[in-house]
Structure formats: structure tokens, C-alpha cells
Amino acid sequence: MDPDAGGSSSSPPPPSATSGAGAETKEEERGSQQVVLVLVGPPGSGKSTFAEAVVGGSTAGRPWVRVCQDTIGNGKAGTKIQCLKAASDALKEGKSVLIDRCNLEREQRADFVKLGGTLHTDVHAISLDLPAKVCISRAVSRKGHEGNLQGGKAALVVNRMLQKKETPLLTEGFSRIMCCNDDGDIKKAVDLYNGLGPSDSLPSGVFGQKSKKPVQVGIMKFLKKADTSSVETSSGPKLALTEIKPAQQNPLPKQENVEAGFACPMEVEKGLNDKMENEEHAKEIDYCDVGSRTLAFPSISTADFQFDLDRASDVIVDTAFKFLQKFDNIRLVLVDLSEKSRILSLVKQKAAKKSIDSNRFFTYVGDITQLHTKGGLQCSVIANAANWRLKPGGGGVNAAIYNAAGESLQHATKKCADALRPGTSVVVPLPSTSPLHQREGVTHVIHVLGPNMNPMRPDYLKNDYTRGSKILCEAYNSLFESFASIVQSYMGKQNNESGAEKSASGGTSPNDTKMKREDSHGSERMKKHKLFQPIMTSKQQHECTKVNGPKCHADAMTSSAVPSQTRQVDNKRNDVVTRKTWGSWAQSLYELAMNPEKYKNSDSILETSDEYIVLKDLYPKAKRHILVISRMDGLDSLADVKKEHLPLLRRMHSAGVKWAQKFLEEDAALEFRLGYHSVPSMRQLHLHIVSQDFNSASLKNKKHWNSFTTSFFRDSVDVIEEIEQNGSTTTSSDEKILAMELRCHRCRSAHPNIPKLKSHIAICKSSFPSHLLQKNRLLSSTMHMDRK
DNA sequence: GTTCTAGAAC
């Protein structure tokens, strides 16, 4: 990606620069070589002169039709409807159309952009940004103007119109915007369009814009469903995924009051009444919220890594579809710089087939580093198609993002990770000092590394698309999961704040997040596991025989041990038999629970009762890590727990809380979680009480980490609630959870290995994901103090 | 659960 092409060029390249590509795509994108050219300018800005020069001076054979509202009614002023019809007719005849009317406000030009979109035609804007005094001077002094706007009246009209001018944006649906600031610019633009042959196309982007000051734009368009009621000319399947088109947008609330009685001579304006303003204002409250729930991402691996576009689009649509099903209130925007982007068109088609909600997933043509200032899109989180070293450079999106974000992104990235493996991502909170943060409102950059099909780049997959697609799928899943974590964290804060307010006013407790997600792996995964129980492999059978044989460990000393090792657990759903075997090494907790008196002198035992034993974990995975071990024989793990065990579980939980509080008194900086391993390694039901620093030499591998930070770890409060409701718990035995990538339990950033992860968690100060902040899943000193 | 260690990754 050339970041410059998205916006700052002052002199556009000649049409020949892309004419070859235009011809190449002609057949597959029928009609795309046609153009709807919308002029934007007040009276006196030179629209008519421009239009006549283009329509009458075409040297390259492109057929043009000028649609001029001032003359469309048999030489007299007509209506917008007439203009739309004339434009539509001309486009259907294969001609390009030049819309010669003021079009200063978005609403005025929206239908023309929509028309172009409906007929799959590029829509360009020429913004005639000449100084107001020049326009006024010309308008006042001209004679015989087609719209009969001249003299003193013209000065008044031009002045008022300019006050309400809204600069055209790419998000309105324009693929290309040229701003002409003087007659020289106008001449260049005329020459450009005169030289445009029938099959030529022009590069997308904004050209010649002088003002760097962002135009006030609204996000309301983003919240409102597409208006499909007008221009019903589309045939074929309903387009479910669309680029943002102005037809989807609403007029922006004006900063200045609109004079309701004012009417432009060329077009009757619609004033905004109070009701509309209030509605828009109410939606504006959601403005920040929408931005913080929107992820803008480039296509991964399809540029420099040369991944097949068709396969990539399948992966994008599939992963996005599944992700959006899992989460409410999240939006994904696939961004590409080029209007001719094949990946965008493929994704659009495929998403349409899947009927993905276009308000929640759409494509956008523009520069991912200028979404707000150039496109009016607020996206707090953007993804970067990173390289494995997480370093700047290399061109494309990576270079553009590092350039736009400044050095602070490098520093922030280095704090999070040193490298990425294909198929993973890492979340980097963007410092508020970064220009990208300040200018565009980007708070996080998620670096993603996809599979590589380029022999000149690392980790070349040699066209192995089975592996490549899998890795690309992992990459997008990782990206989306990372994004969800950020949103969760954000929404958790929101909920907590609103909850705190409610509590203060004696109201109800904080609401749960709107998100469907239960934890970092999602509810869907858990549901699947409800229906799947492992059946013993021959190897396990062998192990079982070994354990049960005469030479088995002395731990299996009680007769009850034997049936428990091959216990058959009824599964109410499908009657699949579940068996769990315990190796000799896994029996130590069981032995302790059955014979605590043998260990009464051990320093590790903190407390003993008839029901449970509190033990310091022999290999603590954090500063504080203890176990509350049930003493009930036959209760090996969560899979054995039934309703009748609820009192025991509640007392074990209370014991755990009591000890956590004791530790919090000693060290207020700690936080604790209480929970069970979904499928424990050690026999005998035991509750972990583990501080969330995870600062321990005994935490050595991925399995250790994931067993405490993924859905493998079942919070005690959830276990109790589930048993209260269902009479049993759902336990997952999916080893894939334990083999998943390493993610920070706070900010959910991914890390390549345990040492890097440990370095990160030692400094990560992010708040915990919101679900942990609910239902007392996380015990902290502040809660502890509250309870006193 | 840990320890050991081959070999992959760096």
C-alpha cells in the first residue's frame, strides 16, 4: 500500500497509469469503466464551465452526458428526481454522467452516489473549492446564467451555501475525490477527464485536498440501517455487504442552525427539524461506543505474501461470519486502498451470499491510517499486516501504519512481543502520544502475521494451501479474538462505571456485558464439548490395566479406588460413557485426602477439616497458589460433581475466599481467581486459589498457562451456579485449549513463548477482561475492603 | 503433576 496514494497527492497521475488494469478487469466488472462524476461547488465556482469542457472536449472517445438541474426542465430548472432519472438512463446506455448541480451537502449528493453504486459504476467527486470571494464575484457579475442566479441575490446565496458546505468524503461512496483550489487545478481536472478513454479508470483516493483540518463528520450513518427503499433498480440478490454508501447515511446535525425558510434557487432544501436533531444527538452519544467496537483490518497475506485471493476471501468471510455470530455490537471493516481491489469485491460477493449484516461487516476503500480524517470512520482498533519481527518497513500496510503511528508504536510493540508466528496476533495499546492515536482516535494496533506464499519471504509454504488456509484462518481468528478482548475490556469498564453509578443510587447490580462471549474461547466451543466425551484409547486402556494391576501404586489402596478409575458417568444428553484413568503419579492428592493424618506435620497443609484440606500447591504457578481439596471419596473431578455436592462446593469456595482474603491482607496488590481445572491431572476434586501475577518459576509451559487462563479454568462461582441450575457441570477435555497460543490474561495479547509471555505479564497493567470483573470471579483488595 | 531430553526454533 502506498499511503500517499490515499490522500495527499496534489497532482494526480495520468489515466494511463491504470488504464491497463482497467482494461483487464473490464470483462469481470462490467460497467465499472463508466463514471458518475459529481460536481460539488457553489454558484460561481465554475461547475458549468467545467461540465461543458469535459462533455464537449473529450479526446479519448468516452461518451459523456451532462445532467444539469438548471436546464433539465426543457431548458429551465428542474428537480433532483429528473436529474436522477436522466443520469440513470444515460448510465444504462453505457455513458458516463456528469452531475452539474451544487451538491454541497451530503444529502443532496447521496442519491447520485447511490445510483452509481446500484449500477456498479464508479462515483467520483470534483470539489470546486475556489475562494468564496471568487465565486461571489463571478456569480454577481455574470449575465444570462442558466439558473438565473446573478446580481446581489447571488452574493447572498453563495455565502449561505458555502456556510453549509460539507466536503465530500470517500465514505460517502466516492471512489475518487479531486479538490480544485484554483483555475489551474480545474484545468488539470478537465484534461484528466478529457483524456479518459471508455475503458480507462482512475486511481482511487482523495487528491488535491488542501485543508488538513478534519471535517466534522458523523458516525450516525454507521448506526443506521441501509435505506433500501429508494432507487429500486437493483436486480439479483440483495447486497448484504456493502461499502459505505451515502445512501446509508443520514444528514449530519448542523453545527449552525439552518434557516428553515431558506431555499436554494436550484434545489429546495430540507431543513432539519428539532425532532430529527434530537434523534441524531441521541445517536451521537453512541459515537465513541461505535468506534471502540469497530475493527478495521487489511486483508492478511494477500499482498506481499501472495496468498491466493479467492481462498483468502473464503477465509475472511468464514471467520468474520462465525465471529459476528458469537458477538453482538461488534463491527468489522475490511480496508483496502484500491477501489479496484479484487479482495474487496470477492469478500463483498461472498459475504452477500452468506447474508452477513452489512451494518456489522463491510468493506471500505481508503487508507487504514486515515480512516477518521479522510473517511469519517471511527475505528479505535486497527489491524496491521505485520512481519514476523514486528518491525517497521517493507512497504504496504505495515510501513504505512508504523509511519502514521510514529516511533511510539515501535516502543509499545516491543513491550508486548518481539516476534510473531504465522497465524497469531499481538495487541499493542497505542500510546496517546502517537499521532495515529491523536489524529485518528486509534487506541490499539493488533499486529497479525499470516501465511506466506512468497518464496522471497520467510516461512514460505510452497503453495501448500491446506496449511496456508489453516494458518490464515488462525490469523483471523486470533485477530478477532484479540479485538473481542479489547472490546470486552472496554465494555467491562463501561459496565462497571454504570454499575457503580447504579449501586451508588441504590439500584441494581451491573448488567452483564451485551457480548455473547463467555470467555476467551467462546460459548460455542463449550457447547460442542457438551456433546462430545472422550472414549478411552487403546493406549489409555493399557494404562488403566497397568494402574489396576497387581503392581499398581500403593495409592490405589482402597477398594473404592478401582471402580472410581473406570467410573462410568451417565451423560444425560447422549449416554456416551466417560472414563477417566489416573496414573500413579496423579494419586497424591487422593492419598492426602484419604489419609491427612500421615501428613499432619507438613508445612504445606494450611487447614484440615472433615470435608476438605487446604494445601499449598507444591509447584505454585503464582506468588500465592493453594488448593482446597475435597475429602469425599469418589469425587475425583468436576465430572463427578452432582447437586448433592453443592453444600461441599460452597464450603470449599468459602474456605478459598477466606484464604484469598488473608493473602490480600498481606499483599493488597494481588488478585485471585478461584476455580477448577476442567479436566484435572490430579485425582481428587480440588479447588485452585491462584493469584493472578503468575510470577513463579514453576509455571513453565503452555499447558500450565492455559490451564489457568482459558476456559479450561472453571471459576468456582460459575461451577456452583451451573450445578444449581443443571445438576452437573459441562467439562471440556479438549486438549486444543491447552495447546492454544499464549495470551496475556489481562490484555489478551499473544506471545511467542513462555519467557516472552512472562516478561509481558510482569509489566502488563491492563484491566482484566470484563467477564472476570463480574460475579466476584476476581477477588481483589478493593473488594476485600468493601466487604469489611 | 514434574523431569528428562531430542530436536526444532532462533
Added chain:
DNA sequence: GTTCTAGAAC
């Protein structure tokens, strides 16, 4: 050469 992971043994 060193670091790190993952599988086997216990």
C-alpha cells in the same frame, strides 16, 4: 551455540 517446546516416562 543457545533457547524453547513437546512428548515420553514416571
